[in-house]
Amino acid sequence: MSETGAPVKEQRVTKQRLAVSAALDDLNDFVSTQELHRILHERGVAVSLATSYRILQSMAEDGAVDVLRNPEGEAVYRRCTAAEHHHHLLCRNCGKAVEIEAPAVESWAAEIAAKHGYTEPSHTVEIIGLCPECTVKLHGAR
Known part of the structure; x- marks a missing residue:
């Protein structure tokens, strides 16, 4: 069950999802989808910006990452430590x-x-x- 009591849907574990998760584990600060996408490409991970966005959204819904809006209104993500x-x-x-x-x-x-x-x-x-x-x-x- 999620924080709201809704059933948590099972997420398929893909190479891209694992790469996003590993990159977030290495970061201490919040990161935008575009910044994370750039980091993944620097690491040689082939993942589209749209896929990066979907994975981050899914992780946020599951409570695996915190999501905030930066002063420009852009969503930024960080591995949830609490x-x-x-x-x-x-x-x-x-x-x-x-x-x-x-x-x-x-x-x-x-x-x-x-x-x-x-x-x-x-x-x-x-x-x-x-x-x-x-x-x-x-x-x-x-």
Whole structure:
């Protein structure tokens, strides 16, 4: 079962899917589909951009990768390091992401959903700002 309670569909393990998974394992930061596609081609892996996109989407649906929108609105992906539901602080300057737990957000989302008669709520929270390093670079020590 997925996080939403829906059955998880079985994914066919292909050479391309394994290559995408291995590349994500080697990366510490979020990566766009185009960046990942470039990395795969540099490694000699023959995979189309469309296939890279489908694999990343599938992995996101399965909870195997985190997906965020960068400041330009482009989806970026990273191997999910937290096993539980979580949220992110994202630096709008350098792209650094920090995984955070937010129990107050979980309670609020459940309360709002119930108030309006919704069941099985899910949500995504991204807090976008400047990381400490970029704050110092852009504004000096505070």
